[in-house]
Amino acid sequence: xxxxxxNTSFAVQIAKALGAVVTGVSxxxxxxxxxxxxxxxxxxxxxxxxxxxxxxYDIILDAVGKRSLSQTKNVLKPNGVYIxxxxxxxxxxxxxxxxxxxxxxxxxL
Numbered sequence: 001x002x003x004x005x006x007n008t009s010f011a012v013q014i015a016k017a018l019g020a021v022v023t024g025v026s027x028x029x030x031x032x033x034x035x036x037x038x039x040x041x042x043x044x045x046x047x048x049x050x051x052x053x054x055x056x057y058d059i060i061l062d063a064v065g066k067r068s069l070s071q072t073k074n075v076l077k078p079n080g081v082y083i084x085x086x087x088x089x090x091x092x093x094x095x096x097x098x099x100x101x102x103x104x105x106x107x108x109l
Contacts, residue, residue, distance in 0.1 A: 011061050012037040023057070025050050051075050059083065069094040 015022050016038040024039035031042045043050045056077045065086030072082055
């Protein structure tokens with residue numbers, strides 16, 4: 001049986017319940033499962049790098065700690081949010097720096 005982490009399952013279902021368009025990134029063995037949870041689009045990370053895509057996202061939830069904020073910046077919308085359930089020291093520092101820059105920008109507006 002294929003498995004997807006519970007927090008990922010809930011995230012897809014909650015996002016769909018809130019009206020989001022969801023793209024799930026998974027290995028080929030879990031694509032059908034992610035689609036069955038409600039994902040509108042699925043990307044097989046063994047075949048395609050979603051960060052090289054032209055699509056941009058409001059939120060990126062990395063539930064397995066595969067990507068950092070710096071690796072996903074080019075596909076995040078300008079006010080997009082990166083969330084990791086398994087943050088590395090690098091991603092924590094990058095997220096704090098990004099939030100500080102946004103705060104400074106809003107303070108000057």
